[in-house]
Structure formats: structure tokens, C-alpha cells
């Protein structure tokens with residue numbers, strides 16, 4: 001049994017505690033939180049788990065194999081570094097840390113110690129997202145033109161990172177997973193309304209190799225909970241609505257065709273437009289129900305028990321942070337297009 005210490009029992013931490021508790025390969029030995037009320041709630045729900053406010057007690061326990069970090073982003077680096085230095089494998093919630101330098105330092109530390117460092121890019125463990133990657137790999141959509149990603153909700157409002165670092169981290173990891181590439185340039189604009197210095201809404205455009213564009217709208221200041229993604233390809237188009245659990249994917253057999261008059265770009269009437277677009281069937285691919293976070297936690301255990309290679313290793317966390325860093329630079333410089341350095 002892999003012995004796990006979970007640090008952070010706020011909104012998200014209990015989901016991780018639950019998954020490591022119900023796995024047949026792990027048990028949660030400690031839950032650490034600074035807040036006594038959070039610890040009391042954990043003790044009531046998971047009576048067999050030891051709760052404490054002292055991180056050192058958990059991290060210095062030789063019986064603990066792995067530390068799972070679900071605290072605010074600004075605390076990830078210190079906690080993960082101390083856990084790696086104590087010889088523990090580490091799963092850190094997204095984003096890996098709040099800076100490129102600290103993310104790189106964690107990757108190097110884990111590599112030097114031969115420890116697993118994984119980041120919780122949960123969407124790469126989502127069955128519908130995996131199906132999308134399969135469609136792209138199988139050339140079902142043809143050449144990809146662009147991706148549009150909307151991730152909005154009312155709250156939770158963060159005070160340590162902006163909406164891009166909190167929300168778009170998911171979309172950056174997802175777009176890169178689908179396209180098997182990282183963006184080369186980004187530009188972004190945002191708005192700060194609630195807390196000075198922190199963007200509540202960010203609109204970012206990412207340029208990927210091959211001229212592929214991705215547009216991201218991330219906000220915690222929006223009345224609608226949306227996880228709404230569109231992938232537009234030359235042959236087909238696809239929509240992914242993660243809020244619609246029954247039918248998250250729709251594959252649209254729609255495209256613009258070359259007209260006999262020399263190309264769709266030359267259409268000069270509604271009639272010729274109608275004849276130059278192909279409006280085929282809309283197909284709802286079946287996605288086997290599975291819990292993405294459970295898949296992520298089980299995969300982390302695979303890495304520890306079967307030497308599996310993480311699908312979301314520390315290095316992918318670093319790359320996402322490098323893209324987020326470039327978004328922050330662009331935000332600070334009025335939307336200037338900024339080069340992204342990966343590696």
C-alpha cells in the first residue's frame with residue numbers, strides 16, 4: 001500500500017483524499033491543513049485518517065511514500081521542494097508553481113533524486129479529451145485550423161494568481177496534449193475588477209506550429225459555468241462541452257468545399273455560399289463514463305508501483321507555466337505578442 005499525505009483540504013483536496021482512500025493500492029496516512037475547521041471536516045468524513053497542521057510531521061514520517069499538494073498555487077513550490085528533499089514522490093495540483101524558475105527547480109530536483117513529480121493536469125485524464133486526441137491522430141478532422149476554449153464560472157476568486165494561471169492552465173495543457181506541440185507565441189489582454197493587480201478575465205491567443213491558433217477565454221467573473229471547446233479542422237469540426245456529462249462530444253461533418261468557380265473564397269451570393277459549404281451529419285461519439293480525477297490518481301500510483309511514465313510529468317507542468325509566464329508578460333505589455341520559450 002502506498003502511503004499518501006495530502007496537503008490542503010479546501011475545495012479540491014477532499015476529492016484527492018477520497019480517491020487515494022478508495023484506491024486498492026493506497027491509503028491516506030495524513031491530511032495536513034493550516035485551517036482547523038478544514039481538518040475537523042476531514043476527520044468527520046474520513047475517520048481513519050490522521051489530521052494535522054504540521055507539514056513537517058507528515059513529510060518527515062519515513063512511512064509516507066508520496067505527498068499530494070492541493071494548496072493555493074503560491075505555496076506549491078515550498079511544499080513540493082520540501083517533500084522531494086525528504087525523498088517523497090509528489091503530485092502537485094495545477095499550475096505546478098507560480099514561476100518558471102521554481103517550476104524548473106522542482107523538475108531538476110525530482111530528476112536528480114529519481115522521484116516521480118506529476119502535475120494535476122486533470123483534463124489529459126478525461127476520457128472525452130482522450131477521444132479528441134484520437135480523432136486528431138487518426139486525421140478525422142484533417143488539418144487543424146483553430147481551437148476555441150471558453151472556461152468561465154462565478155468564482156472561486158483567487159488572490160494569489162490571475163484567471164489565466166488558475167483556469168487557462170487546463171486549456172493550455174489540453175491544447176498541447178491534442179496538438180502534441182507547445183505554442184510558440186502568445187498575446188493576451190485582461191481585466192482587473194475585483195482585486196487590484198489580479199486579472200479576473202483573460203483573453204489569450206496562442207500560436208502553435210503549422211499556423212494553428214488557439215483562443216482562450218478564462219474567467220471566474222461570469223454568470224455561466226462553461227467548459228466549451230470547439231476544434232475546427234479542414235475536414236470536420238468538433239465540439240467538447242465538459243459540462244454536458246451525457247454527451248460531451250459532437251463531431252460535425254461540416255466543411256467549406258472548393259467551388260467549381262475556383263474556390264470558396266470567391267462566393268458572391270448566398271446561393272453559391274450554400275453550395276460551397278458541406279453540411280453533413282452531426283455525430284455524438286460515445287464516451288465510456290470514467291472519473292478523470294480517479295484516472296489521474298490511479299495513474300500516479302501506476303508511476304510509483306509499475307514505473308509508468310507520467311502522462312503529465314513535472315516537465316509538462318513547467319511548459320504550461322512557461323506559456324502562462326508569456327501570457328503574464330503580454331498582459332503587462334498591453335497585449336504585445338510574446339515568444340514562448342519551452343524547456
Ligand SMILES: NC(=O)c1ccc[n+]([C@@H]2O[C@H](COP(=O)([O-])OP(=O)(O)OC[C@H]3O[C@@H](n4cnc5c(N)ncnc54)[C@H](O)[C@@H]3O)[C@@H](O)[C@H]2O)c1
Nearest residue numbers: 008009010011012013033034035038070071073093094122
Ligand atoms: N484540477 C482541478 O480541476 C482543480 C480544481 C480546483 C482547484 N485545483 C487546484 O487545487 C489547489 C487548491 O485549490 P482549492 O480550490 O482547493 O483552494 P482552497 O483555498 O479552497 O483550499 C486550499 C487549502 O489549503 C490550505 N493551506 C494553504 N496554505 C497551506 C499550507 N502552507 N500548508 C497547509 N495547508 C495550507 C488552506 O487552509 C485551504 O484549506 C490549487 O492549486 C488549485 O489550482 C484544481
